Amino acid sequence: MKSYKGYIFDMDGVIYRGDEIIYEAVEAINTLVKNGHKVMFVTNNSGKLAVEYAKVVKNMGIIGIGENDILTSGNVASIYLKKQLAQNPDRKNILCVCGNAVKTLMKEIGMNIIDPKDYKNAHYVIVGITTDFNWELGDHAANAIAVYGAEFIGTNPDVAKPAENGEIFAGTGSIIAFIETASQTKATIMGKPYPEIYKSALERMKLDIKETLMVGDLLNTDIKGANELGMDSAFVLTGLHKKDDIQRFDIHPTYVIENLLDLLK
Amino acid sequence: MKSYKGYIFDMDGVIYRGDEIIYEAVEAINTLVKNGHKVMFVTNNSGKLAVEYAKVVKNMGIIGIGENDILTSGNVASIYLKKQLAQNPDRKNILCVCGNAVKTLMKEIGMNIIDPKDYKNAHYVIVGITTDFNWELGDHAANAIAVYGAEFIGTNPDVAKPAENGEIFAGTGSIIAFIETASQTKATIMGKPYPEIYKSALERMKLDIKETLMVGDLLNTDIKGANELGMDSAFVLTGLHKKDDIQRFDIHPTYVIENLLDLLK
Numbered sequence: 001m002k003s004y005k006g007y008i009f010d011m012d013g014v015i016y017r018g019d020e021i022i023y024e025a026v027e028a029i030n031t032l033v034k035n036g037h038k039v040m041f042v043t044n045n046s047g048k049l050a051v052e053y054a055k056v057v058k059n060m061g062i063i064g065i066g067e068n069d070i071l072t073s074g075n076v077a078s079i080y081l082k083k084q085l086a087q088n089p090d091r092k093n094i095l096c097v098c099g100n101a102v103k104t105l106m107k108e109i110g111m112n113i114i115d116p117k118d119y120k121n122a123h124y125v126i127v128g129i130t131t132d133f134n135w136e137l138g139d140h141a142a143n144a145i146a147v148y149g150a151e152f153i154g155t156n157p158d159v160a161k162p163a164e165n166g167e168i169f170a171g172t173g174s175i176i177a178f179i180e181t182a183s184q185t186k187a188t189i190m191g192k193p194y195p196e197i198y199k200s201a202l203e204r205m206k207l208d209i210k211e212t213l214m215v216g217d218l219l220n221t222d223i224k225g226a227n228e229l230g231m232d233s234a235f236v237l238t239g240l241h242k243k244d245d246i247q248r249f250d251i252h253p254t255y256v257i258e259n260l261l262d263l264l265k
Numbered sequence: 266m267k268s269y270k271g272y273i274f275d276m277d278g279v280i281y282r283g284d285e286i287i288y289e290a291v292e293a294i295n296t297l298v299k300n301g302h303k304v305m306f307v308t309n310n311s312g313k314l315a316v317e318y319a320k321v322v323k324n325m326g327i328i329g330i331g332e333n334d335i336l337t338s339g340n341v342a343s344i345y346l347k348k349q350l351a352q353n354p355d356r357k358n359i360l361c362v363c364g365n366a367v368k369t370l371m372k373e374i375g376m377n378i379i380d381p382k383d384y385k386n387a388h389y390v391i392v393g394i395t396t397d398f399n400w401e402l403g404d405h406a407a408n409a410i411a412v413y414g415a416e417f418i419g420t421n422p423d424v425a426k427p428a429e430n431g432e433i434f435a436g437t438g439s440i441i442a443f444i445e446t447a448s449q450t451k452a453t454i455m456g457k458p459y460p461e462i463y464k465s466a467l468e469r470m471k472l473d474i475k476e477t478l479m480v481g482d483l484l485n486t487d488i489k490g491a492n493e494l495g496m497d498s499a500f501v502l503t504g505l506h507k508k509d510d511i512q513r514f515d516i517h518p519t520y521v522i523e524n525l526l527d528l529l530k
Contacts, residue, residue: 131400134398135395135435138435138439139433147432147433168407170400170404174447181425181442182435182436
């Protein structure tokens with residue numbers, strides 16, 4: 001396989017599966033880092049902070065990875081909104097339909113988190129994963145957007161993720177769908193397969209698209225987004241999607257690999 | 266205008282606007298009833314019972330209209346589910362994501378309303394308007410449908426309705442969108458523009474499509490549904506949609522009328 005200056009790795013299904021570490025991934029990534037390649041981790045999950053993911057990665061035995069080498073969809077939203085805030089410093093009222101991790105990021109960049117009942121004064125509505133979502137919060141958000149002109153940001157489009165016993169955990173995409181339907185307005189989405197998260201990762205690595213490989217286990221997020229940007233992609237079979245899914249989704253990666261050690265071959 | 270044996274009237278925007286009675290509608294409907302035409306009222310709103318709407322209609326001065334001449338989308342769901350129950354009497358566990366009116370209808374037909382935490386045992390999930398909707402209830406419903414095979418029924422697709430001060434009230438369609446997204450399963454919808462409510466009205470009147478006129482103020486629900494069934498339709502300009510909306514929606518009624526007195530001309 002071609003050698004790239006930079007590698008962007010999805011996390012769940014690529015370096016771990018739930019609580020289980022994928023040891024080939026640890027070995028492969030450590031080799032890439034030792035050989036001077038740039039490495040970043042990206043995740044659509046907005047429920048944790050990068051600093052928490054950095055600990056997870058370190059505890060797995062992956063070397064040389066800090067908070068700045070990890071981008072959650074919440075980070076990408078905060079990078080996007082920081083730029084918006086620089087242009088319009090007065091527009092800083094944000095209605096948060098999200099958990100504490102994203103709220104922390106919003107405070108860090110100087111956003112003013114408003115009480116949801118004060119929705120008339122929102123300049124932005126941000127939606128991330130939160131099990132505290134309810135009709136009233138969704139209605140406030142829809143009014144902020146459709147009636148009072150707030151900009152609508154979604155961290156990620158994931159409809160659901162696997163939970164225990166084969167059950168599903170309703171995702172950010174479901175909350176976004178409620179508010180998009182009520183407001184009849186589409187959210188701007190930060191996470192994969194949308195371009196912001198890939199662009200933010202390239203900016204952090206100071207590399208361009210042709211120098212970088214996206215590595216992920218999900219065809220309709222990781223690989224689809226890379227394809228749409230013209231970035232090479234490696235579909236790894238350690239996660240949720242199987243080889244047959246390539247035809248089913250009609251999404252075609254540059255490489256199909258069994259595990260991350262194949263990146264070194 | 267051609268005379269029909271039966272007339273189906275939408276309510277909000279046709280016979281009243283909020284608290285305001287449309288007097289031409291009262292006069293026109295009373296004349297139709299006196300002249301021996303059959304009349305029914307249909308509404309996508311599942312938040313009230315037919316008996317409550319019958320009182321509203323009576324208090325407006327419309328004569329000869331009882332509970333059985335009114336169909337809410339909740340009634341249509343109960344007619345549909347009563348037939349299902351007759352075929353499969355053991356499948357009677359229903360997870361209710363809806364208000365008390367629909368719950369009452371479900372009890373009346375012999376459904377067993379389960380605790381949402383008992384979602385694994387649901388045979389049906391029904392969604393109507395409820396401001397008690399929250400993430401946990403949506404997640405339970407999505408698991409009932411996607412993992413445990415419950416049939417997914419939605420009373421109506423309305424995304425939002427007008428509220429005070431130009432604001433919007435997030436509708437049943439928004440709740441359905443959350444659960445459809447999380448479960449990746451489409452609901453079977455009872456209300457306009459879907460066929461069940463028109464068919465139920467015809468069944469009640471013992472008339473067929475060609476003998477009946479649908480009268481409504483909303484092109485994308487009232488008129489669209491009638492068109493799709495091949496039923497004649499009258500678009501009345503006393504409600505939310507204006508004449509220009511015909512081109513915008515590209516939905517073309519049989520007649521455009523200023524108010525219901527035009528039905529008598």
